[in-house]
Amino acid sequence: GAGVSQTPSNKVTEKGKYVELRCDPISGHTALYWYRQSLGQGPEFLIYFQGTGAADDSGLPNDRFFAVRPEGSVSTLKIQRTERGDSAVYLCASSLQGGPQHFGDGTRLSIL
């Protein structure tokens, strides 16, 4: 399809493990965003890429969280030493510069 694609749809892992979440944006969208949505809450901003560089990473909660976008298209959100509090839906969005953000279906991450 032509929309934002996120994989996996669901991820269950044990506390302390490393996880990678992938986002494939809409073709041609230069801007890419990651948000985290805890149960019953609105999404909270994590990081924003313009092209390959992180233009704003002020929402990353700590140094266990890291994201890359090496070729300016697909992005990977990486979480080290996962904790139960990391359980949430991780949403990715993309846009043209200054345009409205289009979201994927998210990855539901569950840390046991």
Added chain:
Amino acid sequence: AQTVTQSQPEMSVQEAETVTLSCTYDTSESDYYLFWYKQPPSRQMILVIRQEAYKQQNATENRFSVNFQKAAKSFSLKISDSQLGDAAMYFCAYRNPIIQGAQKLVFGQGTRLTINP
């Protein structure tokens, strides 16, 4: 920092009736963007409508319209002729203009809308 508040955790309406969802925000900026997103159980955030703060005219998209009161920092969403498919979580969101650099959306807590047949 900008904040967005949705004071109605849940709302319900009869099918074919009209419902209004409330949103207030706080910002020191004079130019910005406001959005309403719909999130069904599929989790995907779907853009419903957007408003540029410098435009005085309220945005409309078919059955969806907004009441933008800039001085009051209020941005409510009106859904006319409610349909069963409108049932979802609705989120109000704020964004600075591109000239300000930050492109992140700041979301409210959401309002769960139920449509009664």
